[in-house]
Amino acid sequence: MxxxxxxxxxxxxxxxxxxxxxxxxxxxxxxxxxxxxxxxxxxxxxxxxxxxxxxxxxxxxxxxxxxxxxxxxxxxxxxxxxxxxxxxxxxxxxxxxxxxxxxxxxxxxxxxxxxxxxxxxxxxxxxxxxxxxxxxxxxDTEMPLVIxxxxxxxxxxEATILVNNRKVCEGFYRGLGLADTAQVLRTVDKLDKIGPEKVAAALVETAGATDAQAAACLALAEISTTDGSFADRVRALGVTDPLLDEGLAELLQVVETANEHAPGLVRAELKIARGLDYYTGTVYETMLxxxxxxxxxxxxxxxxxxxxxxxxxxxxxxxxxxxxxxxxxxxxxxxxxxSRSVPTCVVVALASDDRRVECDRIASALRRRGIATEVAPTAAKFGKQIQYADRRGIPYVWFPGEPDTVKDIRSGEQVEADAATWAPPAADLHPNVSAR
Amino acid sequence: MxxxxxxxxxxxxxxxxxxxxxxxxxxxxxxxxxxxxxxxxxxxxxxxxxxxxxxxxxxxxxxxxxxxxxxxxxxxxxxxxxxxxxxxxxxxxxxxxxxxxxxxxxxxxxxxxxxxxxxxxxxxxxxxxxxxxxxxxxxDTEMPLVIxxxxxxxxxxEATILVNNRKVCEGFYRGLGLADTAQVLRTVDKLDKIGPEKVAAALVETAGATDAQAAACLALAEISTTDGSFADRVRALGVTDPLLDEGLAELLQVVETANEHAPGLVRAELKIARGLDYYTGTVYETMLxxxxxxxxxxxxxxxxxxxxxxxxxxxxxxxxxxxxxxxxxxxxxxxxxxSRSVPTCVVVALASDDRRVECDRIASALRRRGIATEVAPTAAKFGKQIQYADRRGIPYVWFPGEPDTVKDIRSGEQVEADAATWAPPAADLHPNVSAR
CATH class of the missing domain: 3.30.930.10 (Bira Bifunctional Protein; Domain 2)
Incomplete structure (x- = not known):
């Protein structure tokens, strides 16, 4: 179960x-x-x-x-x-x-x-x-590039990496005159869950904020830009603090490095804080x-x-x-x-049980050159063996003979082939994953 | 800890x-x-x-x-x-x-x-x-080939795959007249731990065997061949049973298929039984x-x-x-x-912090072509950057300049290089594992 x-x-x-x-x-x-x-x-x-x-x-x-x-x-x-x-x-x-x-x-x-x-x-x-x-x-600037x-x-x-820096928040709160910056951070972190009004009320109630201070915290949390303009918007709120300056410089470096690497990859989102206590500067999230x-x-x-x-x-x-x-x-x-539910690229058809050794040799020759191959599990009519491949999405069925032939069961095309030299197009070698 | x-x-x-x-x-x-x-x-x-x-x-x-x-x-x-x-x-x-x-x-x-x-x-x-x-x-014959x-x-x-078949053992014990074949199997399975004399005694004591029956069980367990001759040696012990015949035919098929694939790969080792109860036929072990x-x-x-x-x-x-x-x-x-403790193939040397963007571009160009690259963590004298690579076994250090050069720090050879086209020998692309 x-x-x-x-x-x-x-x-x-x-x-x-x-x-x-x-x-x-x-x-x-x-x-x-x-x-x-x-x-x-x-x-x-x-x-x-x-x-x-x-x-x-x-x-x-x-x-x-x-x-x-x-x-x-x-x-x-x-x-x-x-x-x-x-x-x-x-x-x-x-x-x-x-x-x-x-x-x-x-x-x-x-x-x-x-x-x-x-x-x-x-x-x-x-x-x-x-x-x-x-x-x-x-x-800190490398993380978004790798992701x-x-x-x-x-x-x-498309994925957008949201970045912030706790020094920005903490410096801002401190510059505003709020001493318990951890409590402010925890409260603002609930913004998406409980909304701005309740956050403002909680800031007044649990972090000793005035209405104006609470409004400033919310104004900071609203800032969201894909370029370095967030820094000017923060400064326009009129709060100064050395830790805030340090945080803004760091965040700017993350945003600019990412924009140099891949425009649109990151967004400075000043409301994100991450729940965990142990972060001390840059924080990341990603939205799909x-x-x-x-x-x-x-x-x-x-x-x-x-x-x-x-x-x-x-x-x-x-x-x-x-x-x-x-x-x-x-x-x-x-x-x-x-494209298929198995790694197998080729099924070798088995006409009768006494030909299994021959089929195994063909499979070995293909495997030695990196082509995933199965021999049909039981001797059966060729139609049944094509069905075996088709149900799994395996693209090729190999028919031993004089000469051997290989059939692309999607197109129906069948050509002469030698197990020592034949190879599928590179795109068929492994299963292909794609967006539906 | x-x-x-x-x-x-x-x-x-x-x-x-x-x-x-x-x-x-x-x-x-x-x-x-x-x-x-x-x-x-x-x-x-x-x-x-x-x-x-x-x-x-x-x-x-x-x-x-x-x-x-x-x-x-x-x-x-x-x-x-x-x-x-x-x-x-x-x-x-x-x-x-x-x-x-x-x-x-x-x-x-x-x-x-x-x-x-x-x-x-x-x-x-x-x-x-x-x-x-x-x-x-x-x-059953495919397992040893894959391994x-x-x-x-x-x-x-070199690894040798030891194979046996429980039908051989059970058929043999039954043909010998021993009814509790599971008990016989469990006792013979202790051969390597307690030796033949104690196994014989235990067979008499717990499985109702006569001395002659116990001796026959031990004679079976002694058989060990890399080819199909085990079957004749079993038959020479004079025991017959339909399940024994079935087991011998199966075991022969495993040994012959393996010998066709890779001579010396398997050995029929008639004493192995595997502790687990759920096996019903072929069993495998491997000795290194x-x-x-x-x-x-x-x-x-x-x-x-x-x-x-x-x-x-x-x-x-x-x-x-x-x-x-x-x-x-x-x-x-x-x-x-x-050959190295990191995936990195190339370290880009950083002459001064203001050149990091240039170094990052070189690293990106190399990564895009599948070459694992790091930029030096801090600006330092080139000797120190070579040491950074050397301690990790990284083979190449890249020096940005006009033109760029790349140095194989093992040979000391340094050549002009372009990040858009240069590639290491295939053998240096990834760490190499070898026997010491």
Whole structure:
């Protein structure tokens, strides 16, 4: 029986997922990110140390183990890839070269209530850069370029990366005279959920804001531009603060680098803050055209204080693609299609059982040259063997004979062929994924 | 802190693992196996229904959930990929094309005591074929060919696939007059652990064998040949039984097909039985030359009764490569090496911070043509930038100028180059894995 929140794809969907993952991986590697996999489990204390809500963690225990393990021995499944990565860096910092650029594509688990595009087990694809002591800011500008290249390599709707910088918000709130900037940030973060009026009321009530201060916070949150003009609009609000200036300069650098790389890729969206506590500067989200109502499909940001060993800090910046979320939404709208449900490019027809050795030799010759080939499972009339291929979307059926022939079952065209030299057009070698 | 039994590879080891997985995947696909991933969890009842020992299962519960979930609601992590696959086939049989050939490369978890090459979390790579009602025997002959092709594509010691057939053993025991063939099989399976004398004694004691019958069982278990001569040696023991004849004919077919494909690939080893109860015919193991003391690195066999819906059975045959086990053993002997610890092929040297845009353009041009490129993280003397590349094993450093030049830091050779056209030799494009 299916288990709610634990999605499983059918073979055709899995081929689409694989091709998406291949593109993600190759793009990450083009930018020099090295692959890493961490274990699925972490000690409970590690999982709970980063300000995450505790209710979403899955704990493990062995069926036959003694009851009541001590809390420090309890293991839980990781709920993201950033916390395990920070732990890995601290644990192995003497063996790594810094700055350390890594990508990590793994399942994560959260015991939350499932809904469309929200799962209890799901696949994430993360990149992060960490360095010892300080991390140059230009790595913050690289994240949108990598994500943009990934998305432009996929047959999916246009993606816009939304960027902001917590220093802008915090500096602005401070410059306004609001001391509890964290509380203001948390309140403004609810804007999309509860609307501006309730946010204004909450700011007055919980953050000690005047009506004018609350209105200024909302005016800041309204700013949204695809170029550097956001900075002038912020300054026009008349608030000054050194942290605000620093944040605006950083955000400008992210927006300008992205526009140089691919115009329209990013949008400075000053209302986004990200729920997580550990971000300290740049933050990222991504909206997919036509799927905005389902929320962001990437998330990330700069974290200067997530990992440390003694007095040594390991600041980092990273971004995570919600792969299961993205695919779940696209599959839900039936937005993607694939040309076949198997990797097989050629089926060798089997006229009678005593000719299987001959057919196996043909298949071996084709496989040696990288052409995925199956021999028909049972001897049958050729019509049935064409049907075997057709049902799976396999484009070619090979007929052993003197000479051998190969038939493109889509066009019906049949030509003489030699298993030592014949090759399909490159476009037929692997299944083709496209937008429907 | 590391957790015993939950291995994590360093970046260089992970690159080796990735290349091994790429070879496994491409070989599986060349034979027409389609990728599948199942969720990491199964209901406890599913996990315990196949005769597996219960103590190795990891159960899940949410940190904040109510105590004492009913047993049918309890979820556990899968301990292999065959049981989840059988469940998936039953659940989705109306949506699949049969015979269904799938591969599955995923982590599995077992709460066993860790030892060298034995983990609590480990990666397996499985292929299986299932069909509705009956499955042609020739699929049993395909498994060793696929595994042989995988192993011959890797820079690892020679692998020998050991094959047997439970029908040979059961038919022989029955023909000998021993009724409790399962008990005989379980006892003979301990041969390597407790030796022939204790096995003989146990056969007399627990399976009701006479000394002569016990001796005959041991004589059968001693037979080991790389060609079809095992059949004559079995017949020379003077036992006859229809099931024995069927088993010998099947085993002969496996050995002959493998010898036609790659001489020396398999060995008929009549003592192997595999612990699992669900195998009904062919069984497979694999020994790696020089690593025999660590046991088998693949396992599998024919299972005719693992999955069914009403009166419809789904017989199957499959084999599983213990990827973490294989790599753990090879890493433990330091047997593999890789040319670099990052995917990066080229580092673009940065003379001063104001030239970063120019360097980024060069990097983009190289990436567009599939060449993994990083820009140096900070402006520094060129000696330091060469050191950055050298420490990671990156072969090329690019110097922007008029004209640009690129230096092979291994040979010291430096040549003029244009980012729009220059390419490294194919052998330098990706990290190279080799035997040390």
């Amino acid at each position: 299916p288990i709610s929140g634990f999605p499983e794809w059918l073979p055709s969907q899995r081929i689409i997922e694989q091709q998406v993952l291949d593109k993600i991986r190759s793009t990450f590697e083009l930018y020099g990110y090295a692959s890493l996999e961490t274990r699925a489990v972490e000690p409970l204390d590690t999982l709970l140390s980063k300000g995450e809500t505790s209710k979403e963690v899955y704990l493990l225990h062995r069926l036959q183990e003694e009851e009541n393990a001590k809390r420090e021995d309890q293991l839980g499944l990781h709920f993201d890839l950033t916390v395990p990565f920070a732990r890995f860096v601290v644990e192995n910092n003497g063996k790594l070269q810094f700055p350390f650029k890594r990508y990590q594509i793994q399942k994560v688990w959260r015991g939350e209530r499932p809904q469309e595009g929200r799962y209890r087990e799901f696949l994430q694809a993360d990149i992060d850069v960490v360095n010892r002591d300080t991390l140059p800011f230009h790595f 943009g290249d990934v998305f432009r390599s996929l047959p999916i709707p 055209k036509g799927y905005e109502r389902f929320g962001s499909i990437t998330s990330g940001g700069r974290y200067d204080n997530l990992a440390s060993v003694g007095n040594t800090r390991f600041p980092g910046v990273g971004i995570s693609i919600g792969v299961s979320r993205l695919l779940g939404l696209l599959f839900g709208q039936d937005a993607l299609t694939v | 590391p957790i015993s039994g939950f291995p994590e590879w360093l970046p260089s080891q992970r690159i080796i693992e990735q290349q091994v997985l790429d070879k496994i995947r491409s070989t599986f696909e060349l034979y027409g196996y389609a990728s599948l991933e199942t969720r990491a969890v199964e209901p406890l009842d599913t996990l315990l229904s196949k005769g597996e020992t219960s103590k190795e299962v990891y159960l899940l519960h949410r940190l904040q959930e109510e105590e004492n979930a009913k047993r049918e609601d309890q979820l556990g992590l899968h301990f292999d990929l065959t049981v989840p696959f059988a469940r998936f086939v039953v659940e989705n049989n109306g949506k699949l094309q049969f015979p269904f050939k799938r591969y599955q490369i995923q982590k599995v978890w077992r709460g066993e005591r860790p030892q060298e090459g034995r983990y609590r979390e480990f990666l397996q790579a499985d292929i299986d074929v299932v069909n509705r009602d009956t499955l042609p025997f020739h699929f 042989g092709d995988v192993f011959r594509s890797l820079p690892i010691p 030359k020089g690593y025999e003391r660590f046991g088998s690195i693949t396992s599998g066999g024919r299972y005719d009764n693992l999955a069914s819906v009403g009166n419809t059975r789904f017989p199957g045959v499959g084999i599983s490569i213990g990827v973490s086990r294989l790599l753990g053993l090879l890493f433990g002997q330091d047997a593999l090496t890789v």
